[in-house]
Amino acid sequence: MAGSPVTEKIMRVPYGPNKEFFKYSLFLVFCNRITTSAVSAGTLLASKKALDPVAPVYKYGIVSISNILTTTCQYEALKYVSFPVQTLAKCAKMIPVMIWGTVIMQKRYKGRDYLLASLVTLGCALFILYPAAGEISPYSRGRDSTVWGVSLMIGYLGFDGFTSTFQDKLFKGYDMEIHNQIFYTTLCSCILSLTGLISQGHLLMAINFVSRHNDCFFDIAVLSTVATASQFFISYTIRTFGALTFATIMTTRQLVSILLSCVWFGHPLSWEQCSGAVIVFGSLYVKSFLRDKPQKPLVLEERENGEDRPLKGTP
Known part of the structure; x- marks a missing residue:
C-alpha cells in the first residue's frame, strides 16, 4: 500500500512524552475510506456522471468487506513484524491472485507462471523466517507474537488476492467506470468500519488520541491522502490490465519501499534476507523477459517445386 512508511510510523512509533502507541487500526481504515469516498463522489459530480450503482450493491459490499479485512490485517501486522518483512511478504500475493483467478474468473495459467510465483514465495519465506538478530517490535511478546504477525500477513494476502480479483470480475462483467466502483466500495467501507469502531468502543478513544497528538493527526491526514x-x-x-498484472507491478515497487524503510528506521537485514530479496526480484524480472510475444500463425501453401512457402499470418 502506498504510504506504508507513514503507516509504520503511526503503528510503531510512540507519540508524546508518555510514549503512547496508536492501536486503532480500524480508525485508519475509516479515515482512508471516507477521504477516498469524498474524492470519488466529487469527481463523479464534477464530470456530471450519475451516482447510480452499476452493479448490485451487495457486490460492492463484498469488495468492501474484503478490502477492510485486507487493510486491517496489514495495519495490525505492523505491530508484530517490521515493515521490510511485511513488505517483501506482499510479493507472495501473486499466488493467491492466481488461485482466486482460477476459482472466480476460471483463468488458466502456465506451469512456468506457477514456478516463478513459487520462487517469489520461496524468497519471501527466506525473508520472513530469517530476520536480522536484535530486531525487536515494541509490541513483541515472544513467539506467539511472531506467529500472530505471520498469521495476519497470510490473512492479508488471501483477502487482498480476493479483492483485486473480484474487482477485475466486476469491471469485466458490468462495463463499470472506475470512479463508480471506488465510490460505492469505499462508501460501504466507511459504514462498516464506523460500525466496527462504535461497536468496539474505539471511536471516541481514537479521536481522543488524535486530538492529544497533533503529529498523529498530520500523519493520518498524509496517509489518507496517499491512500486515496x-x-x-x-x-x-x-x-486496464487485470489483477495478476497489478500484483506483479505492486511486487516490484516493494523494493523501493523496503529500501526507504531500511534507511528511515534503520532495519538491519540478514544475509538470508538479502538472498530472499535477490530470489524474489530476480524471478520477477526473469518473468518479464520470458513474457510471450504475440505471433501470427503461418499457413503453408501447397508444395510448389518441392518447397513449402508460408502464407501471411491470419488474424
Whole structure:
C-alpha cells in the first residue's frame, strides 16, 4: 500500500512524552475510506456522471468487506513484524491472485507462471523466517507474537488476492467506470468500519488520541491522502490490465519501499534476507523477459517445386 512508511510510523512509533502507541487500526481504515469516498463522489459530480450503482450493491459490499479485512490485517501486522518483512511478504500475493483467478474468473495459467510465483514465495519465506538478530517490535511478546504477525500477513494476502480479483470480475462483467466502483466500495467501507469502531468502543478513544497528538493527526491526514491516490491507481490498473498484472507491478515497487524503510528506521537485514530479496526480484524480472510475444500463425501453401512457402499470418 502506498504510504506504508507513514503507516509504520503511526503503528510503531510512540507519540508524546508518555510514549503512547496508536492501536486503532480500524480508525485508519475509516479515515482512508471516507477521504477516498469524498474524492470519488466529487469527481463523479464534477464530470456530471450519475451516482447510480452499476452493479448490485451487495457486490460492492463484498469488495468492501474484503478490502477492510485486507487493510486491517496489514495495519495490525505492523505491530508484530517490521515493515521490510511485511513488505517483501506482499510479493507472495501473486499466488493467491492466481488461485482466486482460477476459482472466480476460471483463468488458466502456465506451469512456468506457477514456478516463478513459487520462487517469489520461496524468497519471501527466506525473508520472513530469517530476520536480522536484535530486531525487536515494541509490541513483541515472544513467539506467539511472531506467529500472530505471520498469521495476519497470510490473512492479508488471501483477502487482498480476493479483492483485486473480484474487482477485475466486476469491471469485466458490468462495463463499470472506475470512479463508480471506488465510490460505492469505499462508501460501504466507511459504514462498516464506523460500525466496527462504535461497536468496539474505539471511536471516541481514537479521536481522543488524535486530538492529544497533533503529529498523529498530520500523519493520518498524509496517509489518507496517499491512500486515496493509491486507490485510483489500483482501480485503473486492475480495470486496464487485470489483477495478476497489478500484483506483479505492486511486487516490484516493494523494493523501493523496503529500501526507504531500511534507511528511515534503520532495519538491519540478514544475509538470508538479502538472498530472499535477490530470489524474489530476480524471478520477477526473469518473468518479464520470458513474457510471450504475440505471433501470427503461418499457413503453408501447397508444395510448389518441392518447397513449402508460408502464407501471411491470419488474424
